Amino acid sequence: MRQEGSLRSAPPWDTRPDHMEELCSRVRSFVDQRVIPCESELELPGPHAEEPMRRLQQQARAEGLWALGLPNEIGGGGLSFLDYVYVNEIVGRSYHALSALGTHITQDALLLHYYGTAEQKNRWLVPMVAGDMIPSFAITEPDVAGSDPKQLQTRAEWCGDKWVINGHKWVTTHADFASFTICMAVTDPDATPHNRASLFIVPTNTPGYNRTRSMSLLGDTSGGHSDVLYENVELPAEALLGGRGEAFAMAQRRLGPGRIYHVMRWIGQMQRALELMCQRAASRFVHGSLLSDKQTIQNWVADSAADITATRLMTLDAARAIDSGADPRISIAMVKYFGAEALHRVVDRAVQVHGVLGVCSDSPLDSMYRRARFARLYDGPDEVHRMTVARLVQRILTDGGAA
């Protein structure tokens, strides 16, 4: 069991509105006192981590901390998007707190809440929010660029009385243990590029859904990423989620806010990395002084605090845009790549201050570093979000018109 201290009082940039203080401090206690001490167990592959995770999930439900970002009417805590920013960055202190507090299902639960039929909600949404089912979401394919999903090759054909899906997906997170996958497949190849694909709910025990292997990403297997062949997967008409040909619009509604959920949690990861950095620098003596007395280390501490502050302000800006109904595209794309790179910078500095301890599993930093690297790829690589920001900014500033 790992033990680590944390800053005794909140640093000046760590501010939140009064009405969120009590809830945030309860979440903080849960994450720091219950989840973080179990992290070594939770990093173990497969069944070894299941029991401690189940225990934590029960405790979270009992303490009223479960799925705080989901609407009340589907069993969540009913927080607004903006208020959830403050909670989610605390959840983000530990990767495993996501599952322990029911945050890992937020995007898929909202997708089913917005677009599912009554039957789909009963079958998939209710047990998912109750913590009895794990979802997954499959777009990326090995043979075409995931950054450009218009190239998708997986096909779903209507054969008179059923859908038949054929294709190859990979890096489907949680698919190793998911009960179902929401799969994006081309249904209308001749339609305009953004109207060719549809979403399907695929139970993972359907014949022809063949998980060929678990994927290891930089040595990490805890994300349950699978490579999956879809070989004549037969589904009834009711498996279609939302409208035919509307996968892009629906996925955008899932991925846009989802990117902000990620960035909220990265702030928590950055804060934890900075705490570890400061604690180590204040206790490691080298070449005549503590590391904290060296100018280089002081620069890293200052730059990391600045990275956290900038990311938080950009995140709040994007959350306000979403809550107010304003067009959030620039804010979301901007904070997705800025936040991912800031996370990578801060965790990298913390690793460096720790020397070999920073890349060894005795410290949480080795898994934090791996996951920080992933952040620059999933839900769109940095370059794609820069492209979006540049295109929209250029359009506004040269055409003088709306983006």
Ligand SMILES: Cc1cc2nc3c(=O)[nH]c(=O)nc-3n(C[C@H](O)[C@H](O)[C@H](O)COP(=O)(O)OP(=O)(O)OC[C@H]3O[C@@H](n4cnc5c(N)ncnc54)[C@H](O)[C@@H]3O)c2cc1C
């Ligand atoms: C931890 C993790 C979890 C994931 N989970 C899922 C999941 O659950 N479901 C799922 O479907 N997918 C998932 N993915 C896949 C992820 O969404 C894709 O990796 C991502 O969309 C990029 O696609 P690609 O890997 O095919 O890279 P490519 O599209 O081949 O891109 C390769 C590189 O090209 C560059 N590039 C791309 N476009 C441009 C451009 N316009 N200008 C300049 N450079 C460019 C970028 O540097 C990019 O990294 C996950 C990935 C990771 C790392």
